[in-house]
Amino acid sequence: MENDARQQSYTSVRSDIVHLVPPSARRILDVGCSNGALGHYLKSVANERLVCGIEFDPGFADAAAQCLDQVIHADVNLLDWQSALQGQIFDCIIFADVLEHLLHPRQVLACAMQHLAPGGCVIISLPNVRHVSAFWSIFIQGRFPTRDRGLFDRTHLRWFTFADAQAMMRDLGLDTRDEVFSLRWRDQGGGLLNRALNRMPRQLQRLAPIRELLTYQMSFRAQARQ
Numbered sequence: 001m002e003n004d005a006r007q008q009s010y011t012s013v014r015s016d017i018v019h020l021v022p023p024s025a026r027r028i029l030d031v032g033c034s035n036g037a038l039g040h041y042l043k044s045v046a047n048e049r050l051v052c053g054i055e056f057d058p059g060f061a062d063a064a065a066q067c068l069d070q071v072i073h074a075d076v077n078l079l080d081w082q083s084a085l086q087g088q089i090f091d092c093i094i095f096a097d098v099l100e101h102l103l104h105p106r107q108v109l110a111c112a113m114q115h116l117a118p119g120g121c122v123i124i125s126l127p128n129v130r131h132v133s134a135f136w137s138i139f140i141q142g143r144f145p146t147r148d149r150g151l152f153d154r155t156h157l158r159w160f161t162f163a164d165a166q167a168m169m170r171d172l173g174l175d176t177r178d179e180v181f182s183l184r185w186r187d188q189g190g191g192l193l194n195r196a197l198n199r200m201p202r203q204l205q206r207l208a209p210i211r212e213l214l215t216y217q218m219s220f221r222a223q224a225r226q
Contacts, residue, residue, distance in 0.1 A: 013041045016180040017096050020123045020221040025092035026050065029085075031076060031112060032098035036064030043068075052088070054079070077103050081111045089117045096125040096219075100156045110172055116224060122174060125219040127151045129159040132213045133187040150187055151216070162211060162218060174222035181205050182217035189216075 021028070021042060026049055030039045033053025043049050052070040055061040061073040072084050076098070093112050099105035109122070116122065129151060137145050137152070146154040160168075169176060183197040183205065197214060204210060 013037050014096055014125070016182055016217070016219045017094060017123060017125060018042070019180055020178055020219060021092055021094070022121060022221075025121070027088075027090045027092075027117070028052070029054070029088075029090040029093045029112070029115065030068075031093065031095050032056070032101075033060075033064050033068065033071065035060045036067045036071070038094070038096065039064065040067040052085075052090075054084075076108055079108075079111075081114065085115055089115055089120075091117050091120045092123065093120070094123045096123070097127075099124065100126055100153075100158050100160065103157060105158055106168055106172065109168070113172065113174075113224060118226075119223070121177065121221050121223050122169075123219065123221050124165065124169070125217060126160045126165050127153075127156075128162060128212075128215045128218050130161040130212050131187075131216050132185070133216075135213075136186075162215065165218060165220065169220065169222050173225045175225055176220050176222050178221040179206075180219040181211055181215040182219070183210070183214045184216040185214060187216075 017038060018041065023046065028039065028042060028049065028051045030051060030053045033039055033055045036053060039051035039053055043051050050069045052072070053064050053068045054072045054074055054076060055064055056075050058073060061071050065071040074084060093116055095109065099109065102108050113122065127150070131151060134151055137143055145152045148154065166176065184194050185197065
């Protein structure tokens with residue numbers, strides 16, 4: 001069951017990411033594009049939109065190639081960006097659930113930004129390791145769990161809090177323009193309480209105790225400082 005949930009989390013269209021993509025973006029790079037579902041949707045809602053993807057998993061890369069304009073099958077940790085992208089420039093570069101899997105996320109993000117058009121944006125989505133479920137697992141139960149999905153996905157190499165994410169973007173010359181917090185009261189999604197949390201006004205969601213402890217996934221649209 002957990003494997004099915006993990007598969008769905010990486011292959012479905014993410015509404016939080018769609019919300020952050022500017023309607024004006026005509027050239028989009030989806031880093032870690034999975035099976036291309038997100039990119040395919042982004043193409044469908046805007047005329048003459050080009051979406052390229054980078055994907056490590058060969059099965060996902062083959063599937064994405066059927067619906068995106070270009071797919072590069074590569075390990076982002078080892079990618080020669082200039083050679084792979086041949087000087088292409090993008091209005092929007094997406095890292096949805098990718099940076100936490102990388103050896104050097106800041107370095108990869110910096111390389112990608114070299115292909116960002118003036119005035120373009122970067123969209124970043126990260127799990128929030130300060131979520132209350134992490135506190136419960138580590139400080140109450142005394143265990144650092146490894147799972148097939150979620151905050152403690154066994155393939156995660158890096159962990160971020162809200163402040164860590166902000167610091168990484170700021171250090172790379174990125175200013176946050178918009179943000180989405182996906183709220184949960186525990187590790188599992190769904191349920192009436194989770195739906196109620198996510199229906200709260202955004203002003204309340206941004207209050208520090210809610211943002212820091214109940215945000216399960218944090219997503220940002222950031223723009224390069226001019």
